[in-house]
Each structure stands twice: as structure tokens, then as C-alpha cells.
Amino acid sequence: MSTLDGTPGTPSAASGREAAVGESPALMVRQTMADDAWWRCVSSWFLVVAMLAGLFAPVLANDVPLVAKVDGVWSFPAFADLVGEPPVGPHDLSWKQWWARLPVDGPDFAWMPPWPYGPDEVDPSRDRLGPCLAHPFGNDDTGRDVLARVVHGAAALVELVLPAVLLGMVVGTLLGAWAGYRRGLVEVLVQRTIELFLCFPTLLFLMFAAAFLGDGRIWLVLVMAAMFWTSFARIVRGAVLSLRERDYVLVARSLGVSEWRILTHHLLPQVKSQVGVTAAFCAAAAVVAESTLSFLGIGARESLASWGAMLRQGNQQVVLGHWHVWFFPAASIVVVVMACHVQAERLRRRASEAGV
Amino acid sequence: MRRWLLIRLLWLVVTLLGITFVTFVVLDRAPVDRADLQLERAAVQEGGEWAHSRAHSLLRLRVQYGMVDPVTLEQRPLLQRYVAWLENAVQLRFAGPEGDHGALWRRLGQALPVTMWLGTLALLLSVVGGTALGAWLGLRAGRGGDRWASVLLLFGAGIPEFLLATLLTLGLAVLWLPILPASGLRSPGAEHWTLPWQVFDFAWHLVLPVTVMAIGPLVMVARFVRDSVATVMRAPFVQNLRALGVERDVVVWRALRHGCAPVATLAGSLLPMLVGGSIVVEQMFSLDGFGHLAYRAVMEQDQPMLMALVVIGSVVTLLALIASDLLHRAVDARVRLSP
Numbered sequence: 001m002s003t004l005d006g007t008p009g010t011p012s013a014a015s016g017r018e019a020a021v022g023e024s025p026a027l028m029v030r031q032t033m034a035d036d037a038w039w040r041c042v043s044s045w046f047l048v049v050a051m052l053a054g055l056f057a058p059v060l061a062n063d064v065p066l067v068a069k070v071d072g073v074w075s076f077p078a079f080a081d082l083v084g085e086p087p088v089g090p091h092d093l094s095w096k097q098w099w100a101r102l103p104v105d106g107p108d109f110a111w112m113p114p115w116p117y118g119p120d121e122v123d124p125s126r127d128r129l130g131p132c133l134a135h136p137f138g139n140d141d142t143g144r145d146v147l148a149r150v151v152h153g154a155a156a157l158v159e160l161v162l163p164a165v166l167l168g169m170v171v172g173t174l175l176g177a178w179a180g181y182r183r184g185l186v187e188v189l190v191q192r193t194i195e196l197f198l199c200f201p202t203l204l205f206l207m208f209a210a211a212f213l214g215d216g217r218i219w220l221v222l223v224m225a226a227m228f229w230t231s232f233a234r235i236v237r238g239a240v241l242s243l244r245e246r247d248y249v250l251v252a253r254s255l256g257v258s259e260w261r262i263l264t265h266h267l268l269p270q271v272k273s274q275v276g277v278t279a280a281f282c283a284a285a286a287v288v289a290e291s292t293l294s295f296l297g298i299g300a301r302e303s304l305a306s307w308g309a310m311l312r313q314g315n316q317q318v319v320l321g322h323w324h325v326w327f328f329p330a331a332s333i334v335v336v337v338m339a340c341h342v343q344a345e346r347l348r349r350r351a352s353e354a355g356v
Numbered sequence: 357m358r359r360w361l362l363i364r365l366l367w368l369v370v371t372l373l374g375i376t377f378v379t380f381v382v383l384d385r386a387p388v389d390r391a392d393l394q395l396e397r398a399a400v401q402e403g404g405e406w407a408h409s410r411a412h413s414l415l416r417l418r419v420q421y422g423m424v425d426p427v428t429l430e431q432r433p434l435l436q437r438y439v440a441w442l443e444n445a446v447q448l449r450f451a452g453p454e455g456d457h458g459a460l461w462r463r464l465g466q467a468l469p470v471t472m473w474l475g476t477l478a479l480l481l482s483v484v485g486g487t488a489l490g491a492w493l494g495l496r497a498g499r500g501g502d503r504w505a506s507v508l509l510l511f512g513a514g515i516p517e518f519l520l521a522t523l524l525t526l527g528l529a530v531l532w533l534p535i536l537p538a539s540g541l542r543s544p545g546a547e548h549w550t551l552p553w554q555v556f557d558f559a560w561h562l563v564l565p566v567t568v569m570a571i572g573p574l575v576m577v578a579r580f581v582r583d584s585v586a587t588v589m590r591a592p593f594v595q596n597l598r599a600l601g602v603e604r605d606v607v608v609w610r611a612l613r614h615g616c617a618p619v620a621t622l623a624g625s626l627l628p629m630l631v632g633g634s635i636v637v638e639q640m641f642s643l644d645g646f647g648h649l650a651y652r653a654v655m656e657q658d659q660p661m662l663m664a665l666v667v668i669g670s671v672v673t674l675l676a677l678i679a680s681d682l683l684h685r686a687v688d689a690r691v692r693l694s695p
Contacts, residue, residue, distance in 0.1 A: 203636075296639060311519070334514060
């Protein structure tokens with residue numbers, strides 16, 4: 001193949017995957033696009049977009065303006081909402097009322113977010129109104145825009161799911177690698193601890209954490225991470241057990257490379273894809289756990305919009321024929337969970353192709 | 357063998373101590389304690405009147421629950437309280453120092469049959485159904501319908517239990533084809549019916565909850581068995597049998613025996629899934645089993661009940677893990693039992 005264009009062995013003549021590794025990012029993207037079916041690419045981008053939407057929900061869908069000039073004073077109410085300060089409306093009005101009465105060519109002005117409805121903005125006039133152009137996802141039984149609530153519900157992905165999975169991943173990978181590399185007493189201890197954690201009634205703990213332990217978010221993340229680290233530790237330990245017998249580890253050890261460096265530079269990069277697969281599965285489990293909690297009515301985010309809580313309310317509405325109140329949050333959960341599973345499949349396929 | 361069992365049982369006790377201690381500590385972290393909550397509720401029910409004697413009642417309740425030393429009236433340290441709990445628990449007295457043990461056991465006893473029926477049927481359905489489905493798919497791996505089957509399985513693994521429960525309830529009990537009951541375990545007035553009708557009524561009520569509980573584990577088993585059988589079908593010994601001209605039925609049977617053996621190890625880890633699932637399912641179908649007890653205990657911060665449930669749940673899970681190791685050994689002679 002390489003003889004066709006130029007002398008054998010020149011870097012430009014390398015084909016397929018090798019070319020994608022060393023060369024331009026654009027080529028790399030094209031290569032992955034060609035390897036994977038379209039829905040795998042779509043699902044990964046969807047997850048990224050969903051997380052960004054959750055992170056920036058207050059400036060994407062809100063009933064307060066992004067930028068406002070009231071009596072010559074500039075303010076940024078939606079951004080205040082983003083960092084957690086409740087924005088106070090001008091002249092004893094809500095921002096929405098003030099905005100509606102704003103004269104067109106006055107000195108004051110307001111720039112609303114791209115989706116000008118808040119998650120808790122109640123409007124009885126559009127009570128249970130079905131999907132239409134102005135409200136593509138419809139409205140719930142108190143006249144709140146479902147699209148805005150779905151977008152705000154995605155915040156749980158960033159606030160709970162991501163930290164829990166990352167924490168579980170770091171702790172589990174390190175402990176698993178340590179156990180697999182050191183063997184002996186460390187391994188026995190880690191194995192027993194894993195077994196101990198496997199028997200924990202996790203949902204019970206999550207319920208308790210959500211219902212009672214203060215603000216709950218920190219505790220929820222901790223309990224979820226405690227549930228997840230065991231899967232990472234088991235996978236990584238198993239992989240490291242066989243990897244540590246390879247010759248290059250022996251070489252590194254005899255050259256005096258420190259244990260930490262062998263672990264982080266020689267062993268862990270090899271289990272990257274397996275850890276990724278586990279992370280994707282754990283993310284799906286975390287989404288399900290979070291929505292189950294808020295569905296049972298004990299989520300830490302009870303006051304805010306959350307997909308599970310919306311379903312709880314939608315359950316009553318769907319029987320009455322208002323399907324949209326139930327359908328869109330349900331679809332969001334299913335799509336996000338499926339996207340996580342598809343990512344896991346994709347990573348697994350790539351790992352088996354690479355021969356790890 | 358006997359030594360292995362002994363070591364495992366020893367570890368079971370150690371693990372149990374660990375689990376109960378951690379649970380005890382976490383339950384203790386609650387900002388409002390049980391006595392506080394109880395007074396709060398009483399105050400809501402009875403109206404005012406409570407404020408002046410509140411501190412006194414609080415102290416009395418806390419002494420009764422063993423949180424405060426009755427002589428010095430000081431908070432007892434966590435470890436001391438845990439040891440006290442442990443002493444009672446060893447004698448199966450879970451209700452606390454002065455609680456009503458009979459009442460607690462009665463509540464557990466009433467909930468047991470519901471949970472047993474649900475759990476056993478769901479476990480059976482998921483293991484048998486999952487193995488059959490997985491084997492069927494595994495023998496057809498790589499053919500046309502394979503991709504669609506895996507998409508369906510992906511969907512089954514991804515959908516949360518409460519969503520599935522809602523969908524099935526809507527479809528088969530409320531809206532489109534209302535033939536199954538949506539809640540409870542008995543039809544009203546069923547106690548006057550003849551026995552066969554009562555049994556049928558009971559089974560009819562169990563269909564939806566058991567299906568919802570079993571789907572997640574079933575899909576897990578099916579995916580596992582599918583991959584395992586597909587791998588075995590490409591194994592040298594199967595190709596050898598084929599090359600020798602052995603009948604297809606015999607080849608498939610041998611391959612399945614090898615491919616399905618690892619299910620034994622999986623069965624142990626299904627139990628925690630079912631325990632978690634029972635909370636959701638019992639809540640959604642308003643059944644009074646252990647899951648419902650757990651939900652109520654969390655809501656009312658009933659520490660003794662929670663601890664009792666945690667102990668029962670962990671003992672069952674740990675025993676199931678041991679049993680599944682033994683089962684794996686029985687199915688596959690190559691497996692060595694390592695502690």
C-alpha cells in the first residue's frame with residue numbers, strides 16, 4: 001500500500017488508523033465518523049449538549065433577562081441566577097411583568113434568554129396547554145413550560161451524575177490498581193471491602209441521604225460514588241493482575257522506576273478504555289438512581305425542576321389525557337440513559353479492536 | 357470444602373459487622389433525631405401546649421431510645437450505642453432497649469410473604485427467562501436480527517423501573533387494554549371466593565409487579581448469556597464436534613451447557629438489584645412488603661426498623677453470594693473455590 005505514493009516507510013504513506021493517531025485532528029474526526037455508525041456520534045454529542053444545557057440552564061431558559069437596564073442601572077439577573085443568587089425584580093414587579101410593560105423606545109431595555117420561560121414560572125392561562133409552536137413541549141398542570149423544566153432538569157447531570165461518576169472512578173481505579181499491583185494483604189483487604197460495599201442497600205442509603213442529610217447533594221454524590229467505585233476497582237484489579245506480569249513492567253521495575261510511576265504511566269493507560277466503559281454504565285445507573293429518588297418524592301432537588309419529579313406529576317396527568325406532561329421528561333431520561341449505554345458499547349468495541 | 361465454607365461464613369460475620377456499623381454511623385448523621393421528629397409530629401397533631409414540656413419530653417424519649425445516658429443525662433458516644441445495639445441484635449431484639457420487639461417482628465412477619473412471592477418469582481423469571489432468551493440470541497449471533505435484538509436489549513437495560521411500571525400500568529391496567537389490576541394483591545371481596553379463584557386472583561395481581569421487577573435483571577442475564585454462548589459457539593471444541601459430524605442438537609446442547617454455566621455467578625449479584633427494585637415496585641403498586649417498610653422507615657426515620665431491614669437484606673445477599681459460588685462449582689468442575 002505504502003509503495004503507491006512515495007518511498008516505503010515515510011510517515012505520509014501510513015494508512016488507516018495510524019494516520020489518524022499521529023496527524024491532524026480533522027482527519028481523526030473523519031476516521032472515527034467512518035468507523036462508527038451515525039447514532040454513536042450523535043449520542044456522544046447529545047450527552048455533551050445535555051450537560052452543557054444543564055450547566056447553563058438559567059441563562060438558556062429563564063423568565064429573567066440576561067441583561068437589563070433599569071433606570072439607567074445595568075444588571076445581569078439571569079447570570080445572578082446562574083451562580084445561585086435569586087434575582088430581584090425591579091419596581092416591585094416580576095421581571096416578566098416589567099419586561100411586558102417596557103416601552104419600545106424608552107431608555108430602559110432588557111435582553112431575554114433564548115427561551116424566555118422560567119422553570120417555575122406559573123401562568124394559569126396556559127394550564128395544561130398541549131404542544132404548540134410557542135411551547136413545543138407543552139405546559140404542565142400549573143401552566144409551567146415543560147421545555148424550560150426539562151432543560152433545568154438536565155442540571156442533575158452536571159451536579160450529581162458527573163461528580164459521582166468521577167469520584168467513584170478515581171477512587172476505584174486507584175484502589176483497584178494498587179490491589180492488583182501489590183497483591184498480598186492489600187488485595188485481600190480491597191476485595192473484602194468491595195464485597196462489603198456490594199451488599200449495601202444502596203437505594204435505602206440514597207433515600208436516607210436525600211431525605212435527611214442536610215442539603216443532601218454532597219451526600220448523594222458520596223453515596224453514589226460509594227456505590228460505583230467497586231465496579232471500577234474490580235475491573236482495574238483484574239486487568240492489572242495480568243498486566244503486571246508483562247516484561248515491560250519487569251524492565252521498568254529493574255530500572256528503578258517508582259511504583260507510582262509504573263502504575264500511572266505503564267499500567268493505567270492500558271485499562272483506559274475498560275474504565276471508560278464502566279464509567280458510561282455508572283453514569284446511566286446514576287441518572288436512573290437520581291430520577292428514581294425524585295420520582296419517589298425524596299430528591300434533594302425537590303424545589304427545582306427534575307425529570308423524576310416531573311414524571312411523578314405527569315403520572316396523574318397522563319391518565320387524564322395530557323400525555324405531554326409525562327412524555328417529554330420520560331423521553332429525556334430514556335434518551336440520556338440509552339446514550340450512555342451506546343457510549344459504553346462504542347468504547348467496548350474500540351477496546352476489543354485495539355486488542356486490550 | 358468445609359474449610360472454605362467456614363472461612364466464608366467467618367467473613368460473612370465480619371462483613372455484617374462492617375455493614376451494620378457503617379449504617380449505624382450514617383443513620384446517626386441525621387440532623388434531626390428520632391425523638392425530635394416524633395415530638396414534631398405529635399405537636400402538629402395536638403396543636404400548641406407542647407412548647408413548655410418539649411425539652412423534657414425530648415430528653416425522656418432520648419433516654420428511652422438509648423441516645424442519652426439515664427444517669428448522667430449526657431449524650432452517649434456513638435461506639436457505646438453501637439455496641440448496645442449489637443448486644444440486642446445478637447439476641448434478635450431489634451426494636452431498641454425499650455421498644456416493642458413483638459410489634460417490630462409482627463410488622464416484618466406481615467411484610468415477609470409479599471416480598472417472598474415478589475422476589476422469588478422475579479428471580480425465577482429473570483434467571484430462567486434471561487438464560488433462555490440469551491441462549492436463543494447467542495445461537496443466532498451475527499445473523500440478521502442480531503442487531504435489532506441487541507437494540508431491544510439495550511432499551512430494556514436502560515429503561516428505569518418506575519418508567520416501565522408506569523408504561524405497563526397505563527397500557528395494561530388503565531388506558532388501552534385494562535385487564536390487569538394496577539395495585540394491591542387482592543380484589544375487594546376476594547375472601548368470599550372459592551380457593552382456586554382466590555389463587556388466580558392473587559397470581560393475576562402479581563403479573564405486573566413481578567414483570568417490572570424482573571425485566572432489568574432478565575435483560576442483564578440475557579446479554580451475559582448471549583455473549584457467553586456466542587463465544588462458546590466459536591470455541592475449538594465446538595468446531596471440532598462439528599467437523600466430526602456430530603448432530604447439531606448434540607453440539608448445541610454441549611455448547612449451551614458451557615455457555616450458561618457462568619449464570620450461576622451472576623445469580624448472586626441479582627439479589628441486590630431485586631432488593632433495590634422492590635422499594636420502587638412496592639411503592640408504585642401499593643404492596644405492603646419489605647420495600648414499603650423500608651420506604652416508611654426512611655420517611656419516619658425509624659432507625660430500629662432500618663437497621664433490622666439492613667441486617668436481613670445483607671444476610672440474605674451474603675448467603676446468596678456464597679450459594680452462587682457453590683452453585684458455580686457444582687456446574688463447572690474447573691472452578692476452584694478461593695476464599
